[in-house]
């Protein structure tokens with residue numbers, strides 16, 4: 001009888017309440033917030049910059065420089081599009097285009113996006129359906145998406161768009177010209 005009573009009462013507890021805290025300094029963490037000041041590091045910051053010369057896991061160093069006509073042409077010759085223009089990839093390319101490019105380059109790609117027509121963005125975005133862009137190899141368009149235009153009027157999107165999605169956008173931009 002005693003065993004059964006003990007057994008029943010031991011389960012009769014609020015499952016969301018951990019009960020008695022044995023070592024409070026372990027239960028209630030005092031970890032610093034990323035953006036708060038730190039008295040541990042000499043520079044007073046909690047979130048430290050990565051060591052110089054390191055890159056995130058899975059990332060690769062992009063070997064072509066921005067604002068360099070030579071590097072842009074070189075990227076065009078050397079970078080091969082690994083993404084097939086399948087319906088699924090084109091659908092994702094369209095989705096990515098609508099997130100990252102449509103505001104400037106417009107629905108049909110002729111450069112009449114909302115940021116330009118509303119005068120929020122002063123420079124005329126290039127028409128993507130004209131020969132100036134369409135005669136470029138895939139790698140060059142990939143390069144422009146990655147580091148921006150030579151004049152820097154268009155900024156680079158390399159840090160925002162994963163490489164495979166940049167290629168999907170390239171494939172989609174081809175379909176706009178058809």
Ligand code: HEC
Pocket residue numbers: 097100101102103104105115121123124125126128133141144145149150151152153154155157169173
């Ligand atoms: C903030 C507006 C803006 C956004 C967003 C933008 N572009 Fe551009 N883009 C421009 C402008 C402006 C130019 C003309 C650049 C120049 O004359 O240097 C341009 C030029 C280009 C060119 C031709 C390069 C050249 O030298 O003219 C390509 C290709 C291009 N954009 C593709 C894209 C793609 C693909 C995206 C989406 C990933 C994108 N752009 C996003 C504004 C934008």
